[in-house]
Amino acid sequence: MSDYQIIVIGAGPAGLMAAGQASLLGAKTLVLEKMGRAAIKLGITGKGRCNLTNTADYSDFLSHFNPDGGFCRQAFARFFSTDLIAFINKLGVPTIVERGGRVFPESGRAGEIVASILKWAGDCGVIIRKRASVSGLLVDQGYVKGIALNDQIITADAVIIATGGASYPATGSTGDGYLMAESHGHYIVPVQPSLVPMETAGDIVLQLSDVNLRNVRATLWIDEKKTAEAFGEVLFRPYGLAGPTILSLSRMAVKALCSNKQVYISIDLKPALNQQKLDARLRRDLDLNGKKEFQSLLKGLLPGRLIPVCISMTKISIHKASHQVTSRERKRLGQWLKDFRLEIIRFRPFSEAIITSGGVSTKEIDPRTMGSRIVKGLFFAGEILDLDADTGGFNLQWAFSSGWLAGKSAVNFLSQR
Ligand SMILES: Cc1cc2nc3c(=O)[nH]c(=O)nc-3n(C[C@H](O)[C@H](O)[C@H](O)COP(=O)(O)OP(=O)(O)OC[C@H]3O[C@@H](n4cnc5c(N)ncnc54)[C@H](O)[C@@H]3O)c2cc1C
Structure with missing residues (x-):
C-alpha cells in the first residue's frame, strides 16, 4: 500500500488545481512544494493584479499558443475560460474584463486569487508540504511508484509533475521537472526565455532609459525580412527595450538570435500617418x-528625450532655422520617424522572462x-510542457x-488499475 494515492510536485496554479480535483474525487493527495510559500509566482502575475x-473565443485562444495550440484542445474543451471564471467567482472572488478580453480579479490583487485557491485546496482535503524539494521519481517496470525527497522516499500510485518552467527562478521555478522527466525517457525541447526584454547594440538607449512610448508600432526584422509587428507600448531600459510590444x-x-540571425526592431513613432501624409505634415510645420x-x-x-537621438541619427543641425531644412533632410526625418531602428544583440536572462519556451515534448x-x-x-501540467502563449x-x-485535466486523469488511472 502506497503512502499516498497521488503526489503532485509543485504548488503553482497547475499543481494546486490538479491536487484539488484529485482530492475532490476522493484520492489521498499530497502536494510537495520546494519553497516556504505556495504559488509565489501566481502572486506576482499581471504586475500583482x-x-x-x-x-477570446476557442479558436482565437488556441492561436495564441506556441509551438502547437492544437495540443491544448482537449484540456480547453473540458475546462475553459468560462469554467475558470465561474470557478474563481464561486470561491467568492468577483472578476472584471479589461481591454483585449483580459480577465482580472475585481480587487486588482493577485494575492486574493492565491489565498482563495489555497483555501479551496485545503477544503478539498489536499495536504501541502512546504520546503519539500523533490529530487527524483521512483519508477519500476514502466510504472511510477513515488518520489525521492532528499533522503526520504514517499510512495504513490500516480505522480503529477507541475514544477513550472525555468523563468523567474526566485519564485521556485528552476526547471527541476525537466531533469525528472528526462531521466525517465522524456525528450526536453531546449528551453529559452520567452516574453523577455531585448538588449540593443550601441549606447543610444542609455540616453533614453525609462522613456515610455505609447501608441507606437514595433516591427521585428530578421535577416532584412519583416517578420512580425506589434502595436502599443515600448519601454527603454539602460540595456535595451522592454514593454508589451517587445515581449510579444x-x-x-x-529564436533568430539563437540561430545567429541579424535582428532589428524598428519603431514607427507616427503609426497613424503614412510616409506621404507625414511628409506633408512636416512640410507644413516647417x-x-x-x-x-x-x-x-x-x-x-x-x-523631449528623443530629440537629441533624432538629431544625431538624422544628422540635421539643430541650429538651422526651419526654412533652412532641405527637402532631403525633411525626407530623412520623415523616414526616421517611421523607422527608428535598433539592432538587437541579446535577450535578457530567465530571471526576467515571463515564460519559458520549450520543455517536456508534447509528442510523448x-x-x-x-x-x-x-x-x-x-x-x-502547466508550464513544464513545451507550450507557451502570448501575454493576455x-x-x-x-x-x-x-x-x-491531469488531476481528474490521475484518479481515472487509479480506478482503472
Ligand atoms: C512576472 C510574471 C508575471 C506573469 N503574469 C502572468 C499573467 O498575468 N497572466 C498569465 O496568464 N500568465 C502570467 N505569467 C505566467 C504564469 O505565471 C505561469 O505560466 C504559471 O505560473 C505557470 O504555472 P505552473 O503551475 O505551471 O508553474 P509555477 O507557477 O512556476 O509553479 C511551479 C511550482 O513548482 C515548485 N517546484 C519547482 N521545482 C520543485 C521541486 N523540485 N520540488 C517541489 N516543488 C517544486 C515551484 O516552487 C513552484 O511553486 C507571469 C509570469 C511571470 C514570471
Whole structure:
C-alpha cells in the first residue's frame, strides 16, 4: 500500500488545481512544494493584479499558443475560460474584463486569487508540504511508484509533475521537472526565455532609459525580412527595450538570435500617418515655423528625450532655422520617424522572462489525459510542457486547464488499475 494515492510536485496554479480535483474525487493527495510559500509566482502575475484568463473565443485562444495550440484542445474543451471564471467567482472572488478580453480579479490583487485557491485546496482535503524539494521519481517496470525527497522516499500510485518552467527562478521555478522527466525517457525541447526584454547594440538607449512610448508600432526584422509587428507600448531600459510590444515579439527574436540571425526592431513613432501624409505634415510645420529653430519644431513631434537621438541619427543641425531644412533632410526625418531602428544583440536572462519556451515534448504526452506515454501513472501540467502563449491571461488558463485535466486523469488511472 502506497503512502499516498497521488503526489503532485509543485504548488503553482497547475499543481494546486490538479491536487484539488484529485482530492475532490476522493484520492489521498499530497502536494510537495520546494519553497516556504505556495504559488509565489501566481502572486506576482499581471504586475500583482493577476491576469487570470482571457475572453477570446476557442479558436482565437488556441492561436495564441506556441509551438502547437492544437495540443491544448482537449484540456480547453473540458475546462475553459468560462469554467475558470465561474470557478474563481464561486470561491467568492468577483472578476472584471479589461481591454483585449483580459480577465482580472475585481480587487486588482493577485494575492486574493492565491489565498482563495489555497483555501479551496485545503477544503478539498489536499495536504501541502512546504520546503519539500523533490529530487527524483521512483519508477519500476514502466510504472511510477513515488518520489525521492532528499533522503526520504514517499510512495504513490500516480505522480503529477507541475514544477513550472525555468523563468523567474526566485519564485521556485528552476526547471527541476525537466531533469525528472528526462531521466525517465522524456525528450526536453531546449528551453529559452520567452516574453523577455531585448538588449540593443550601441549606447543610444542609455540616453533614453525609462522613456515610455505609447501608441507606437514595433516591427521585428530578421535577416532584412519583416517578420512580425506589434502595436502599443515600448519601454527603454539602460540595456535595451522592454514593454508589451517587445515581449510579444521576443519569442521570434530569441529564436533568430539563437540561430545567429541579424535582428532589428524598428519603431514607427507616427503609426497613424503614412510616409506621404507625414511628409506633408512636416512640410507644413516647417513652412509655418520658418524662422524658428528646427529643434523647436521637434518638440511638437517627439518626447523631449528623443530629440537629441533624432538629431544625431538624422544628422540635421539643430541650429538651422526651419526654412533652412532641405527637402532631403525633411525626407530623412520623415523616414526616421517611421523607422527608428535598433539592432538587437541579446535577450535578457530567465530571471526576467515571463515564460519559458520549450520543455517536456508534447509528442510523448496524451492530450486527452496529460499522461506520459512513457511512464504509466505519470502526468504533467502547466508550464513544464513545451507550450507557451502570448501575454493576455493565456498562460494561466493553460496552467489551470491542464492541472484540472491531469488531476481528474490521475484518479481515472487509479480506478482503472
Ligand atoms: C512576472 C510574471 C508575471 C506573469 N503574469 C502572468 C499573467 O498575468 N497572466 C498569465 O496568464 N500568465 C502570467 N505569467 C505566467 C504564469 O505565471 C505561469 O505560466 C504559471 O505560473 C505557470 O504555472 P505552473 O503551475 O505551471 O508553474 P509555477 O507557477 O512556476 O509553479 C511551479 C511550482 O513548482 C515548485 N517546484 C519547482 N521545482 C520543485 C521541486 N523540485 N520540488 C517541489 N516543488 C517544486 C515551484 O516552487 C513552484 O511553486 C507571469 C509570469 C511571470 C514570471
